[in-house]
Amino acid sequence: MSYLFPTYQRWEIEPEKAEGTMIFGKDGRQYLDFTSGIGVSNLGHRPKEVEQAIKTQLELFWHVSNLFPQSIQEEAAEKLAEASGLDCVFFANSGAEANEAAIKLARKATGRPKIITFLQSFHGRTFAGMAATGQDKIKQGFGSMLETFIHLPFNDLQALENELDAETAAVMIEIVQGEGGVHVANEEFIKEAAKLCSENGVLLIVDEIQTGIGRTGKPFAFQHFGIEPDIITVAKGLGNGLPIGAAAGKAELAEFFGPGSHGSTFGGNPISTAAASAVMEIVFDKDFLQKAAENGNYLFDLLQQHLCSMDIVKEIRGLGLMAGIELTVTAQPILAEMRQAGILALPAGEKVIRLLPPLNVTREEIEKAVHILKGTLRKHVITA
Structure with missing residues (x-):
């Protein structure tokens, strides 16, 4: 039993x-x-540099809450921002939490309700994550999903052009749909999608939960196509096994995530951010x-x-x-x-x-x- x-x-x-x-x-x-803990242990199991960073932080403090400034958070956030070309970081505990943060931020910043995602996508198992996901099998038995999530065929530019409107807050996309069958985005589709978002005041969210932190041979998969997303989400490989997720965004979005707008008791835990900082030091080389x-x-x-x-x-x-x-x-x-x-x-x-x-x-x-x-x-x- x-x-x-x-x-x-x-x-x-x-x-x-x-x-x-x-x-x-x-x-x-x-x-x-050849699972890497489902794309988590990007440096393999127990890499020495990451293990030492964890041990060093363990001897200092484990948790004090986000009421306190913490240099280890700033260090990890700076590395993530510099590698992604973005400016501000919110630390969570998982990929699903990172996507929740991105969805909330997009809706608040634009004042619009609709999020466009794609069939075969996977964005997590929370209610917003399930609603965003383009796979019916993970939604079965849970009743009505959250509204205003629209799922379009992957790599179908015409479908995106037809659906994107003044009510659209964001387009949320994986460059490679991992859980959905390892489907790679078409370069023309990605570039045109980014252009459409920019022209229509729609935020582009790239879900890098599985593809980020070096998995595709670049720090982030979106960098293969030369686009500039407004928000990216990462987790999995970020902590190499320590629970951590993050949403990173452009500087102009900072005003919409002020005190009280979002939070997490354990988000940015010093042990996890110490691990993340050590991981990024190696992987982004x-x-x-x-x-x-x-x-x-x-x-x-x-x-x-x-x-x-x-x-x-x-x-x-x-x-x-x-x-x-x-x-x-x-x-x-x-x-x-x-x-x-x-x-x-x-x-x-x-x-x-x-x-x-x-x-x-x-x-x-x-x-x-x-x-x-x-x-x-x-x-x-x-x-x-």
Whole structure:
């Protein structure tokens, strides 16, 4: 019997310890982790620099509340603002909370009610997050959703032009739809969407919860397209396992988030912001990002080389070290077999295998993962 609500379909592996790219199970086996804690451990498990930053802050104070100025918050906020080209940061505890902050800020700053998002998107499991999400399956059983969220086809510029109006506060978009199946935005669509928002006084919110903090080979995925969002949201990789999220916005939005307008008891916790500052110090280094981008290209080259000819593989897509392999069959049984073979990967919808290795993964580890994936898929081709 478990005393936990059964909200997760848990795997058969219980971790005992984890280090780098490896998880060591209580079953005595070790597993190459290409989940990164669902895109969280971008530097692998227990990176020394981040661990030391956490230990240093633990010996100072754990929590004093946001009534106090805290230098560690300012340090982390400055790094996030400089890397994103934005100006002001609100710290939360998760991606869903970061998106809640962004939605509230957009509506308050514009005085408009409507938020446009996209089909297959995922923005969290709070009521605003669910309402923003373009997937019906996460809304089932919860009754009526919050109003004024509109979901359009992804990469459909005409649909966006038709829907965007004087009631629209913001367009909220993922550059790569992670949970929705690893669908990458079209460059023309992203650039034109940004232009439409600017011309119509609509705020552009880019949800970088999964794509941010180096995952795509740049600090943030929007930087591949040269656009300037008004707000971005980050979480996952920001704390490398410590709970933290953030919404960053342009300077002119600061007046709408004054005292009493928004808040969080634990948001900007000093332990989490110390971890985030250490993470950003490493990840935003130019040479580190260049190597991560090269490893992403290497991963895609191997996937294309070894999997494209298989009838079971429908499409390979992604950006940086964020890969999706769409199959013609259900992914879960194949993922279970991969775990038995020592490699951990994720689903992204019913038929997509998602690979999210740490950004400092080695080429040898990439080769091993692709070899195991190929061998597992080959068995299914033979038995199909």
